[in-house]
Amino acid sequence: MSAEAEISRALVSRDPEERRRGVSRIVELPPSSRVAPLLSALGDDDWRVRKEAIGLSEELGPEPELLTALVHVFDPGDNVGLRNAAVEALGGFGGAAVEALAPRIAKLDADGKKLAIEALGRSGEGAALDVLRPLVSDEDPNVRVAALEALGAIGGQRVESARALLMSRLDESRPLETLAALESLAMIGAGLPFSTVERWLSDPLLGRPSLLLAAQSGDPKAAPPLLRAVSSSHETEPVCALAEYVGVSELARGAAATELARVGERAESALLGWLSRRDGDVVGVRASLTVIGALAIARGAPAAVGWLPDPRCYAEADQALFLLGAAAIPALLSGAQASDAETAAACLDLLGRLPSDTVTPEVRRTLSAALAASSADVVRAALGALTRVGDSDCMAELVRLLADAALVSSAEPALIAVSQRFPEDALSFVQLGSLHGSSPHATALVIAALGPRGKLTSLDSAELSDFSLRLLMSTSHEERRAALLALGALTSPEALDAVRFALADEEPAVRLEAVRTLGRLKGKDQSSVGVPALLEVVAEARDSALLLAALRALGDSSDPRALPVLGPLVRSSDARVAVAAVEALSRHADSRRLSSLFDGLHHPEPEVVKASMLAIAAEPDPRVVVHLGACLDQSAWDVRRLAADLLGRATSEASAALLRARLSVEQDPMVKDALSRALESSGQRRSRPPRRPQGDV
Structure with missing residues (x-):
């Protein structure tokens, strides 16, 4: 039996799993024979078979025969599963789907148009906007609403055009269309003036998208209605809108803080109420944490600590506590004592990231005490914090942890950092006569910390070198690596042979440190020996x-x-x-x-090209502009964008001419934006786009 016959037989099997496996074999057929079985699978009664067929469509890509067949699925028909699957498959074809649907969509009936519009929205292509433009005024109201909703999905790539088109459909006599238009305007971040949406804030239907648009405006006048909405609603939309508002600008954040102080406890309690919810939906929790941090609501610190172990909210809880700063310290100190290791570690880490002038002796004592915790994660968090804010009181504990193989990699940088902050105390740990216990390891690290800073002048340099060379013979690879760190800090050329010998060490980390140390050794004439x-x-x-x-x-x-x-x-x-x-x-x-x-600049890998561009950008050589200009024609969009940024710093007519020439043909929106910015920053742009309206629209 041929492969085609086997696949056909599998696709009509009563067993859905056999049909699904049959779909996976369609790829074995020649392109001209794939369309019919693939369409059959897309219309299968079983969702697993349809899902397999959609995945295969994406894998095959926009083959012409398949594209044509999928577009014809939107003709009148009653196989709902097939039509919905065609929407998903076409949406994955991007620009090819837009090109295929553009000449056909006007000929479809209302149901077909809605399906085609959904596929256009899924395409993610800015070019779909031109196909959707006439459909926002289609004779069928459902088609109009679908087109307006699709603009929200693709309009972010052409914000100005989408903004104008959506604004043209705001009409209070057509509330459903106005709702769809407002929602899409919010999705694309249209930046409407507050005065445009203010009149709809109290509307039962239009209030939600209007509130988000009010937040996006950043207007100080938006603060009162936003906080009123948070105080009076248990829905997520108001708190999410307020979270977006406080992030728009410092002006908006200040207006929200002022309004919060004016309205009193009700709004603050509403925000804190979100943090007590454990119903599974964390969208409102995350938004509330964002607001609590931005508006410095200190009462929220204990609850924020409680959300640190939840990976869904960790980023917002961490940021809120960090922004609260000193006000969060009591809650963080309490959290650092938690039996839950994840909470304790997160609190210790935060204590180490607070501004140094807010770190109290109690904070440092808590960090030092955590070095004795049973959880390695907690100890590592404490070590990381002490690396940043530890004082000399913790040094003895750091030396002790050098003997712990599981923690030494975290203890070493902590001891080096504290030694650099407290060099006199660190010198008391330098014992050149002993090669036993943790003492030699600590001695080598102190030498590595203080040598480059000229803080070892009270010690004999020959004795320091001799100690480090003897330690290089240690049976501990951690001590051998520390010895190399010390020799690199001392830069003594007499260590060259011993360091070269370390290139053959059995431990990769020691070999790597030996290479670095070779680069640091200097002769008497400061040459690199x-x-x-x-x-x-x-x-x-x-x-x-x-x-x-x-x-x-x-x-x-x-x-x-x-x-x-x-x-x-x-x-x-x-x-x-x-x-x-x-x-x-x-x-x-x-x-x-x-x-x-x-x-x-001619390397096939974009990362190499970008590194080369950055290396030459500041050179005064006149060839640099020419070479950077050539990079504007590279196939990789990120290379072209970087070339535009670098040429924008040149502020010469030659660089401006190259930028203008590329801008006239560039298709990628991110690169076009970079080209425009570069021309404006160099003062060479000949024409500017119209200013966005600031008043009523």
């Missing part, structure tokens, strides 16, 4: 992590011996290597590096 060894690492290229680290170290060295090696690597097929080579070259002062950086 480790460059030859780094060049060997690059030449061998046996380990990608070591190779990338060596390239960064060569960049930091600014040694001219690195140029002949870095240049060819800009063309590496490995984008990571090419980007690292570009960034290394950008840190060299030798003008010869420019030719290699120009080579990077």
Whole structure:
């Protein structure tokens, strides 16, 4: 039996699962034979079969025969499942669906038009707006409403055109159309003046979308109705609108805070009431948390702490508590003692991120006490916080944790950071005569912390180097790595041979630190004595992590011996290597590096091209503008956008001419916006778009 016969047989089976498996085999057929079985599957009685067929349609893409067949599904018919599946399938074809529907949609009946309109809305294509334009005034009211709703789905790509079209359909004599238009205006962020929507705020039907549009206006006059709505309604829309309003501008936030202080406790209690809900719907909770943080409602801090363990609300709860700052400290201190490790860790992390002038001794004591917690996550959170705000009182505990293999990677940066803030106290932990216990590890970290800051002058440099070299022979790979950190901070050239030997260490982290240390060793004339060894690492290229680290170290060295090696690597097929080579070259002062950086502009990987563009952008060489202009023709939209941004900083007629030329042909809306901004920032734009109206529309 042929494959076509097997598939046909499977598609008429009584077993839905067999039919679904048959759909997955349609891809085996030639394109000309796929349409009929695929349409049959799209109209199947079982939703699983239809879903499989929709997925296959997206996989096959907008093949001409399939497109034509799907469009004809919108002709009069009674297979509702097929028509709905066709909407979903066509919507996934984007611009191809718009092109296929455009010449046919006017010939469809009202039901067919509504389905086609839904597919256009699903397409996500701004070009669909031109197809929808005549349909907003169709003779059938349901078609008009559907077209207005679809504009909300695709209008965000052409806001001004969609805004004008939707505004033209605001008519109180047609409330359903006005409702659809207002909802779509809110969806696209149309930015209507408050005075335009104010008259509909009390309307039972139009009030909800009008409230959101009032919030989007950012007008101080919108604050009173927004807070009244929050106080008098248990629905999510008012609190969501207020959350959007306080984020529009500082002016809007200030107006909301002033109004909240005026109306008293009722609105504040309504906001806090959302945080006591545990009914599963967190949309209102998230909005309320946003408002509580923005308006500094300190009473909300304990409830906000209670939402930290919920991943759906963590971001808003964290931001609210952070904005509350010192006012949130009592709630955070209480939360840090919670039996739930997730809550405790989140509170400790927040305490460490508060402004340093708000961190009290009690906060630091709480952070230090948490280092003895049974949960490793809690201890790591405390270590992270102490890295930022810890004082010398916690140093002994940090040294103790260096012996804990599960926590050492978090304890090390904490000890280094605290040592840098309190160098005199840190020096008391330097014990050069001992290689036992946690003492040598701590000594090496203190040397690494204080060496670059010139805080080791009271100690003999030879003894420091000798200690670090002896520690490099430790059986602990963590101590060997710390020894390399110390040797890098001391920059002593006598350590070169020992560091080169560490390149063969059995532990990858030690080998990686050895490469970094090679880049830090300096001779008496401040030359980079480790460059030859780094060049060997690059030449061998046996380990990608070591190779990338060596390239960064060569960049930091600014040694001219690195140029002949870095240049060819800009063309590496490995984008990571090419980007690292570009960034290394950008840190060299030798003008010869420019030719290699120009080579990077022709790399097939956009990330390499962008790195090269950033590397050359500030160079005074006249060739730079020409090369950046050529990048405006790159196929990758993000490359073109970056080229526009960089040319906008050039403020020359040559760069402006390149920007204008590209703007005349550019299709991508984000790139067009970047081109326009670049021309305006350089003062070279010859014509400006009309200003958005500020008064009544």
